[in-house]
Amino acid sequence: MIEEIITSGRMNPEIDPVLHVWGWEIPFYLFLGGLAAGILIFSAYFTLRGRQDELPIAVKWMPLSVPFLIGIGLISLLLDLSHILYAWQLFTNIRWESPMSWGAWTLLIITPLSIAWIAIWMEDIFPKWDWKFDEVKTVVKWLKEQRRILAQILILLSIILGMYTGILLSAFNARPFWNTSILGPLFLTSGLSASAALIAYFSKTELEKRLFTRIDIILIGIELFMIVHLFMGHLAGTQVHIQAAQMFLGGAYTVPFWTFVVGLGLLLPVSLELLELKHKFIPAIVPVVLIIAGNLALRFIVVSAGQASRWLY
Amino acid sequence: MRYAMAVDTQKCVGCNDCVVACQTENDVPIGHCRDWIVEVTTGTYPDLGLEIRSERCNHCANAPCVRTCPTEASHYAAGGIVLVEEDECIGCKACITSCPYDARFIHPEGYVDKCTFCIHRVEKGQNPACVSVCPTHAMIFGNLDDPNSDISKAMATRKWKSLIPEAGTEPKVFYLL
Numbered sequence: 183m184i185e186e187i188i189t190s191g192r193m194n195p196e197i198d199p200v201l202h203v204w205g206w207e208i209p210f211y212l213f214l215g216g217l218a219a220g221i222l223i224f225s226a227y228f229t230l231r232g233r234q235d236e237l238p239i240a241v242k243w244m245p246l247s248v249p250f251l252i253g254i255g256l257i258s259l260l261l262d263l264s265h266i267l268y269a270w271q272l273f274t275n276i277r278w279e280s281p282m283s284w285g286a287w288t289l290l291i292i293t294p295l296s297i298a299w300i301a302i303w304m305e306d307i308f309p310k311w312d313w314k315f316d317e318v319k320t321v322v323k324w325l326k327e328q329r330r331i332l333a334q335i336l337i338l339l340s341i342i343l344g345m346y347t348g349i350l351l352s353a354f355n356a357r358p359f360w361n362t363s364i365l366g367p368l369f370l371t372s373g374l375s376a377s378a379a380l381i382a383y384f385s386k387t388e389l390e391k392r393l394f395t396r397i398d399i400i401l402i403g404i405e406l407f408m409i410v411h412l413f414m415g416h417l418a419g420t421q422v423h424i425q426a427a428q429m430f431l432g433g434a435y436t437v438p439f440w441t442f443v444v445g446l447g448l449l450l451p452v453s454l455e456l457l458e459l460k461h462k463f464i465p466a467i468v469p470v471v472l473i474i475a476g477n478l479a480l481r482f483i484v485v486s487a488g489q490a491s492r493w494l495y
Numbered sequence: 496m497r498y499a500m501a502v503d504t505q506k507c508v509g510c511n512d513c514v515v516a517c518q519t520e521n522d523v524p525i526g527h528c529r530d531w532i533v534e535v536t537t538g539t540y541p542d543l544g545l546e547i548r549s550e551r552c553n554h555c556a557n558a559p560c561v562r563t564c565p566t567e568a569s570h571y572a573a574g575g576i577v578l579v580e581e582d583e584c585i586g587c588k589a590c591i592t593s594c595p596y597d598a599r600f601i602h603p604e605g606y607v608d609k610c611t612f613c614i615h616r617v618e619k620g621q622n623p624a625c626v627s628v629c630p631t632h633a634m635i636f637g638n639l640d641d642p643n644s645d646i647s648k649a650m651a652t653r654k655w656k657s658l659i660p661e662a663g664t665e666p667k668v669f670y671l672l
Contacts (some may be wrong), residue, residue, distance in 0.1 A: 194600040356559060420661075489592065493659050
């Protein structure tokens with residue numbers, strides 16, 4: 183039996199008894215970042231495949247939301263900073279070892295690129311759109327010519343953006359629950375799944391709806407596999423990792439995680455989507471709301487659980 | 496030069512003098528602390544063991560806080576002391592979550608704060624405040640690279656441990672057993 187008593191001093195708020203420095207801002211941003219990344223990946227990928235006219239919602243319409251998603255995400259990130267007036271310091275350094283630095287720089291590049299990407303499609307989605315100034319028309323014409331290169335860059339940057347939302351957490355060895363490299367791919371897949379669900383919901387044609395429903399089913403399958411893998415990895419790890427996994431296997435996070443993330447966020451919507459493919463009537467709003475809520479729940483629970491897990495000494 | 500600290504667990508009585516000295520010397524805001532006392536009781540009554548430790552930032556040689564800081568606010572200063580540059584800290588708290596010792600906290604003014612090994616005193620050849628006030632002389636501060644320093648001698652002749660070296664942090668606060 184080991185009993186540890188901190189007799190003094192450790193009255194640091196937000197650290198004792200359990201670390202709680204990251205509240206709602208970080209998981210909310212991770213969700214928006216993942217969603218923006220997913221939307222851009224689908225749009226750029228199907229452009230490269232030359233299917234922009236077949237899949238107008240995915241390729242042309244959904245990117246319209248990206249600058250807003252990133253913008254709201256950035257506001258919530260800034261709200262989290264406790265020394266906010268110094269935020270510009272992020273852009274005086276490139277720190278290769280710091281995922282936070284990677285994220286800041288990726289966002290700095292991907293935001294204008296996503297706006298350029300939207301500009302390419304403006305005349306397609308709004309036939310009466312007029313850029314008014316000749317200079318802008320020239321730039322947009324040039325961007326259209328560079329469409330394929332831009333799409334390739336966007337895919338690369340979006341994968342970094344989607345992965346980094348998980349790697350940001352997995353880089354912290356001090357929080358055993360986060361310290362698994364599967365969080366990167368898991369968050370990327372989950373962001374892709376949320377955007378596929380949104381595309382399927384908004385799409386007007388049967389072809390696009392069915393394609394993205396099918397893609398979403400596959401992505402949810404991969405996500406479930408990764409979640410199993412996450413716990414397998416932890417359970418095969420050291421005592422601190424086993425203890426971190428046990429928070430989800432009987433501990434405080436068991437009910438919220440398996441109910442809201444796995445049950446209502448993955449298993450139920452995937453079943454509904456399978457029924458939809460079999461032409462059963464399912465109100466289209468139901469799976470998409472469940473998936474988005476599950477996506478949010480995943481990030482909130484992972485961010486909170488990581489801060490509750492720690493090394494033992 | 497590699498500054499390090501050793502705490503003699505055979506001498507430490509957990510009086511908290513080091514904590515108060517630090518708070519006074521460094522004007523640590525009320526309700527926060529840069530060092531603290533941990534008492535660990537092991538065993539089952541009546542066969543009990545007790546270890547008392549004065550803990551603080553371990554000034555790790557492979558510091559996760561320096562690694563995850565996006566702005567280089569967390570950095571290694573002279574002698575491997577890990578410091579936070581207030582004007583470069585954006586308050587993202589990545590260093591707080593990356594420290595396995597939970598040694599950092601947010602100063603009410605927004606930046607991240609922690610033990611500095613009292614670098615302002617060390618530069619003048621003095622001991623850190625906690626070391627200088629310890630009534631049982633349980634703490635030794637010095638240069639590990641100097642084989643004649645008190646800390647090098649203590650580490651050579653005594654059994655010692657550091658906290659969770661398996662976290663890969665290469666801590667530089669040692670506990671003499």
